[in-house]
Each structure stands twice: as C-alpha cells, then as structure tokens.
Amino acid sequence: MATQPLFRKTTPLGLAEAQRRAPAEGKLRIVAHNGADIVGGAERALIALLQGLQSRGHQVSLACNHEIVAEAAVRRLVPAIVMPLRGDLVLGDALRFAKFLRQEQPDAFVVGTFKKIWLAGMAARRAGIARAIARVGLSSDTPRRWKYRYALRHWIDSVVLTAESMRTDFLAGVPGFPEVRVVTIRTGVVLPVCKKRRARFDGRSISRRSCM
Numbered sequence: 333m334a335t336q337p338l339f340r341k342t343t344p345l346g347l348a349e350a351q352r353r354a355p356a357e358g359k360l361r362i363v364a365h366n367g368a369d370i371v372g373g374a375e376r377a378l379i380a381l382l383q384g385l386q387s388r389g390h391q392v393s394l395a396c397n398h399e400i401v402a403e404a405a406v407r408r409l410v411p412a413i414v415m416p417l418r419g420d421l422v423l424g425d426a427l428r429f430a431k432f433l434r435q436e437q438p439d440a441f442v443v444g445t446f447k448k449i450w451l452a453g454m455a456a457r458r459a460g461i462a463r464a465i466a467r468v469g470l471s472s473d474t475p476r477r478w479k480y481r482y483a484l485r486h487w488i489d490s491v492v493l494t495a496e497s498m499r500t501d502f503l504a505g506v507p508g509f510p511e512v513r514v515v516t517i518r519t520g521v522v523l524p525v526c527k528k529r530r531a532r533f534d535g536r537s538i539s540r541r542s543c544m
Contacts, residue, residue, distance in 0.1 A: 359389045363438040365429070365452050367397040367417055367445035371404045374469040377494070377519050378444040381467075382410045393436070395429070397445075417451040420479060426451040426458070433459035440465060443488070446473035449480060453487030467492045468502065469519070475505040484509060494519045 362385060368375050382392040382405070396402040397416040405412035415432060417425045433441065433455060440463045443452040449466050456464040466488045475481045484491070484506050491514045493499060499516065503509060 359391065360385075360439040361391045361437065362440050362442065363393050363395065363433065363436050364442035364444050365395045365415075365417065365448060366401050367448040368401055369398045371401055374444065375401050375404065377469060378442075378467065379405045379408050379410055381442075383408050386410065395432070417448050417455075420450050422451070423454075426455045429455040430458035433461055439463070442467055446470070446480075449483045449488060453483040457487045463489045465490045465492060467494075468498065469494045471495070471498050471501065474502050481506045489513065490515065492517050 362382070364378060364382060366375055366378055379394070382394055386392045386409075392410060394402070394405045394410055394412040395415040396405070396412060397414075397418070399414050402412035402414050415429060417429060429452070438461060441452075441456045441461045443449050443456075443464065443466045446466060446468050453464060453466075464487060466484070468491060475484055491502070493502060493514060493516045495518065496516045499514060503511065503514065
C-alpha cells in the first residue's frame, strides 16, 4: 500500500498559492492545523472560519493530517497542504512543522484539533509564533491528561470554546488556568439566501421563493 507523503501541496490552492496571496496592510497572516481523518462538523467549522477570515482580506492556510480534509478546504478556496502531526512521540513531525511555521511567519496559529495541542503547541513555541490558539469544539475535549495541561500552560496563549456550557468542565481539568485566556465564540450557522421569483401557473403570475 502506498504511503501518504509527509509534505505535499494540494492543488490548485496549496502552499505556493497561500504564499502568493500577501495580506493587505493591517491584515493578518493565519495558519491553522487539523488532525482529523474525516471531514466532520469541526473540520467544516474550521474551514468556514478560515474562509470568512480570507474574505475579510486576511491571508490564511490550512495544514492537515489527511488529504481528505485538505481537499475539502481547497473546494472552499482555502489554501491547504498535507503536513501531518501524528502520535505524541513522533517529535520529528513537530520539528518539521516548526520549520514550516518559521517560513510562514504567521501572526496567529490555530490548533483545530484538541488532541494535537501537544505537538502543535511544541512546534509553535519552537517557531516563536506570537499567538497560538486552541479551538475546542467538543465537550469531551478536556485537559484530562498531563500532556494537555502542560501544553495549555506553556505553549497555548488562548483557548476558544464553541459553547459557554463547556467552560466549567474544561477549566476543571487544568486547575489554576487563567479564565481570561478562555473565550467562547459560538459556531455560526450559514442561512440559505432566498430570492423572489415570478412564475406562471395556469395563466396567472405568482410569486415564489427560491433558496440556495
């Protein structure tokens, strides 16, 4: 069975395209990472977030563990590459990703998969990234293990929860963690755009709505 390459551009909006799109003055350069092997709700939400930031003039790029997520991002015109962060003991992945972050020099780095904050946080710190943000989208993603607590205390600057109801359990898992570093930003819902159309029915003109 062929192995997936550790570093590969996903065309047509891979690394080269992300680098070409220089941000306008006053805008930010943002890199995110996703470690999932499926395109679930968290992945779609992260891609939508990056797409929204891109539409506001910021430069974004997404690094992924798996090609399926990178391709989903590309379909939404979000530049994406495959650059995995695998098991916690695969420190070579963190070193490789730190080199990538130093090349990109983002103003902010978003960890989109909570279980990857160990390697992703390590890479961000080695690269000297100004702000590393962990986005937590599941209520089960709490810092129960020491590695998560260490990463949060030493490598992650801010935590973004997608629901306020997650705050109590999350903070309980990392005693003494500053509450001001944990914010709630609810996931938005994209509503359909409806347009009025005129149609003929039995010789009469009627109005109807078409949504997409």
